[in-house]
Amino acid sequence: MVIDFPKQPASVQPQKQKKPKITNKFNLPQVIVNAVVNDPYDSSGSDISTTQLIKPPRIRILQKNNVDLIEEDVSDRIFALVGQNTHHIIERACTKDDIAEKRLFYKVNNWTLSGQLDLLTNNNELIDFKVTSVWTAMDALKSEKSEWEQQLNILDFLCHHNATELKVGEKQLKPTTLNILAILRDWSKLKSYQSQDYPKQQVVMIPIRKWSLQEQREFVFSRIQLHQSAERMDNTPVCTPKERWQKKDTYRILKDGRKTALRVLDNEKQVAQYLKEKDLTNKKGIQVVLAKGEETRCLHYCNVNQFCNYFLSMEGK
Secondary structure, three states, X not given: OOOOOOOOOOOOOOOOOOOOEEEOOOOOOHHXXXXXXXXXXOOOOOOEEHHHHOOOHHHHHHHHHOOOOOEEEHHHHHHHHHHHXXXXXXXXXXXXXXXXXXXXXXXEOOEEEEEEEEEEOOOOEEEEEEEEOHHHXXXXXXXXXXXXXXXXXXXXXXXXXXXXXXXXXXXXXXXOEEEEEEEEOOOOXXXXXXXXXXXXXXXXXXEEOOOOHHHHHHHHHHHHHHHHHHHOOOOOOOOOOOOOOEOOOEEEEEEOOOOOOOEEEOOHHXXXXXXXXXXXXXXXXXXXXXXXXXXXXXHHHOOOHHHOHHHHHHHOO
């Protein structure tokens, strides 16, 4: 599929962005509450931001339609607050030859898309700063993290369509490499000595695959269409199993008097084979229990699940 977007500037009409109500259920100090409430993030002037574009349409629309009813506790925003400290790091790191914390806009299929660069260096490195866990960084180094790859490539796409805004003096900056600079919030020096795979320092640079411009165009256009289509529906599509962070079902083989399972297996065939090998078929005190895979995002990380008919129906089962 060949998509060639017209070269057109997005008209930016800033509007005040509504935000969820912040609660303080655990009576944290007011200085922390103030820091959370005064979050400077604002994507005004766009119909959809980079982070919203890669978000499931159902979550984005439920957040948009219920913003006056959503409550978020200060205690749940602490990691986000720590992450915002990276902006101070960028301020220290940025030179007059770099471009930092710049929001770019581009019109796609009648919607204005926006995204904010953390840092575009004079060496044409596009770097996004993340405060994250060691596990997340290690997983990204081994198998790539699709959300990060998508985010960086959307930003690269925006850079391509905002070239005139990326000049420093006479030099035209253009991303040639994409990277995540991961600051590991739970890093342990002791564990770094104990495991070869464990990061040896608390900051890790993670290279991100740079797509072709055509790949970027197709991805951006398809995601815009997906969100636009969802807006026109009476009932938006349910998030996919991957988007719900669905864990697989497992079968636990239990024995009376034992606190832990003898084995945890993936399917009934494996269960039958194990019971036969261990001569446990039809033995008293042995039972097989199906443990349904948890939908982790729905249960623990979705701030609009109380408005989601899929989640509410799941709760009733």
